[in-house]
Amino acid sequence: MSVALRILLLIGALAMLMFVVKSIRKSRIQMKDALVWMLIALLIAIFGIFPSVPMWIAGILGIDSAANMVFLIFIAILLLCIFSLALRVSMLEDKCTTLAGEIAIRTHQEEDEEK
Secondary structure, three states, rough: OOOHHHHHHHHHHHHHHHHHHHHOOOOOOOOOHHHHHHHHHHHHHHHOOOOOHHHHHHHHHOOOOOOHHHHHHHEEEEHHHHHHHHHHHHHHHHHHHHHHHHHHHHHHHHHHHOO
């Protein structure tokens, strides 16, 4: 792994960590999401500090370049995060539909009681 990529990984990990901490302080992110992003930042830092780790993983999986291995791992992690968020959005949409129905029923019942 080139020195430039290692430095880029370390700078990226530090920037990500700072952004997550700032988001936590401003209450823009839930703690469970923040922990996932902090773990990703830690993984990025580990890959930057210990380039033998992605090289070892790349060797086991038969991937020629450690840089490709790093990108592959993070693409997979981000896809899992996106899938998790899609599940949450679907659940929230279902809850909104249920709540809207309950509000409509209660409003209709209140109108009937007033008459």
